[in-house]
Amino acid sequence: MEIKKLKQQVEGIIGTSITESTWDVQVWRESVEASGIAGNGPVRKDGRVVWLWNTKADAVQVLETDVGQVTDAEALLIQLLLSAARDQRSQTFPLKQDDESRSIQLGEWLLERMSRHEVNLSVPAAFPIKSRLKGHMLPFLLSWDHAGQGQTVSFAKLHKLLRSYFGGDIVLVPLKEEWLILLGEELLANLREESEEAAETERDMLGALCQGLYELITNEWVGGIHIAVGNALVEERELTSAALALRQTMTLGRIFNVANKIHLPWELKLEQLVYSIPENERLHFIEETGDHAKVFEDEETLTTLETFFELDCNVSETAKRLYIHRNTLLYRIDKFKQETGLDVRTFHDAVLVKLELLLYKVTKTR
Incomplete structure (x- = not known):
């Protein structure tokens, strides 16, 4: 009742x-x-x-x-x-739902701790799920923009899907419109061994895991799905801080990389720094370097600059990615230089423009 x-x-x-x-x-x-x-x-x-x-x-x-x-x-x-x-x-919770009710209990506790920013607290000993939170774990955060889609995500179905994908038991914790996924260290070690490329770095492997997980879930459910992964293994008492860090990674990814659905913390270090700058300091920087917001509002210019920076300022690769002639790209770069006085082919100006782009995105969302 x-x-x-x-x-x-x-x-x-x-x-x-x-x-x-x-x-x-x-x-x-x-x-x-x-x-x-x-x-x-x-x-x-x-x-x-x-x-x-x-x-x-x-x-x-x-x-x-x-x-x-x-x-x-x-x-x-x-x-x-x-x-x-x-x-x-x-009595309304049958035994078959024990795993779900235990996960919900942990999720409610985590949400309360997160709202109060109470970190480094152990999960209460009375929680049945505590026995499954042993050793080190790698956290993932799954976010769902399924409002208006007329569908709900079943705990049992999602849990089964994740177990099948990771090849073993995982801990799934519901957090309102998000799901916290905890992958045990032993299972992670098995995934490392199964990696197709032995020379693949840890970060490459985690990025590939997220990509595969994204493709798997989008085949099952409709809606905007976002995935973030932790930067390190955590212990049970670090779950709150890990969940907060994952949320920040998700927020940064949504602001700065709108087109991306997979958000990796090691790719958002500069974005994290810019996001932490107080608003008055951001506005002061924009005033000193010149407000180029109107230039960035042009979709063609924005796409060109972002692709250029993503490909390490390589003209040939950028032209190839944008499916345009090299001379067309150079024309766009020269046009941007005329409008702003900044030549992104030089290191100093490229850094300034990159910072301005990030500040523009933060200002636009706040």
């Missing part, structure tokens, strides 16, 4: 409105001890009657009202109603 429906039922019993709120679990325990009651309440505190509804890792959901609004008998009756509803709620 949902808490809103319960709230309506309780209000019908006492004939007055009640409040739904969240308490810190330690505050609740201290209040229970101070009240000298057994079990889950009701608790009387600061002129309020408080009933327990749901307990999480570090917080409790409660219903409360003024003491004068209910008699002792009504308070006990309401407590019985809530206790019965909790028992009924716990």
Whole structure:
């Protein structure tokens, strides 16, 4: 039974409105001890009657009202109603959904820690999933832009798909519109051995893993899918900081590499630096170097510059990638030089233009 429906039922019993709120679990325990009651309440505190509804890792959901609004008998009756509803709620999760409910529990805990930026905290020992978070793990973050697509992503189906792709057991944690994927170190070692090219670097292998995962998932579900991978292996107590870092990588990728769906942290170092610059400092830099926003708004110019930088300022390769003649590319570069006074064929000006492009993108999104 949902808490809103319960709230309506309780209000019908006492004939007055009640409040739904969240308490810190330690505050609740201290209040229970101070009240000298057994079990889950009701608790009387600061002129309020408080009933327990749901307990999480570090917080409790409660219903409360003024003491004068209910008699002792009504308070006990309401407590019985809530206790019965909790028992009924716990029975609605069949055993086959244990893995999902445990993952949801971890996801809720992580989201709370992330919202408070509380890092380096161990997963509570009472969480059943803790036993699976052993050793070092490589984190991935999967983000879904499926709003309006009329579809939902099944935990069981996605978990099965990921197990098949990685060739072993993984931990899948739902985070609202995102999914945190944890790959064990042993499984990662097996994937290294199976790599097609022995000389392939670790980063190349991770990039290929993300690409394969992206293609696999897009074949199953419609929607804008984005994937980010962690920069290093993490332990269980580092999950919050790892999830926050993955979110930042995802944010940077969406801002600076709009066309890309796979976001790798080692490819976004300069973007991370620019993103961290305070707004007043960014505006000051733009004023000093000249505001070329109108030039960057031209799609042809923007595409040409981005491709030119992506290919290490190589004229021949850039012309080939853009399917244009070399002379056409040189014309565009000369035109940009006339409009801005900056020649991207020189190292100094190329660096300035690259920084201006990144600042333009940040300013455009804020």
